[in-house]
Amino acid sequence: MASSDQGRVAIEEELNKLTVEQVRQVKEQVDGEVGLLQDSLNRIRTAAVRYEMASKALHNLSVHPAGKQMLVPLTASLYVPGTLDDAHKVLIDIGTGYYVELDS
Numbered sequence: 001m002a003s004s005d006q007g008r009v010a011i012e013e014e015l016n017k018l019t020v021e022q023v024r025q026v027k028e029q030v031d032g033e034v035g036l037l038q039d040s041l042n043r044i045r046t047a048a049v050r051y052e053m054a055s056k057a058l059h060n061l062s063v064h065p066a067g068k069q070m071l072v073p074l075t076a077s078l079y080v081p082g083t084l085d086d087a088h089k090v091l092i093d094i095g096t097g098y099y100v101e102l103d104s
Contacts, residue, residue, distance in 0.1 A: 054092070062087045 018026070064070075064084055072082035091099045 058090065061090065 015023070061084070064087055066084055066086060068084040070082055070084060071079040073079050088103060090102050092102055094100055
């Protein structure tokens with residue numbers, strides 16, 4: 001506990017030596033770092049939501065029998081009719097044009 005108090009006192013002494021302009025620069029740097037962390041957290045949350053949606057879609061797909069008619073997305077707004085051949089073998093888009101074949 002004493003070492004953390006000493007560290008805090010040392011930081012306070014260093015901060016007291018800074019000019020107003022230096023404090024502003026430190027604040028801007030910290031604000032930028034906080035912004036980057038918030039952006040990263042938002043991307044992680046978005047990825048988690050997409051992962052959950054994909055997991056639910058795979059589960060729903062696995063309960064359909066072979067030969068089931070469905071719409072297959074080609075783009076975000078273009079779907080074509082298709083027939084489910086094997087619900088236990090799927091291609092998963094992992095980004096930037098790469099796909100992984102998964103056997104469940």
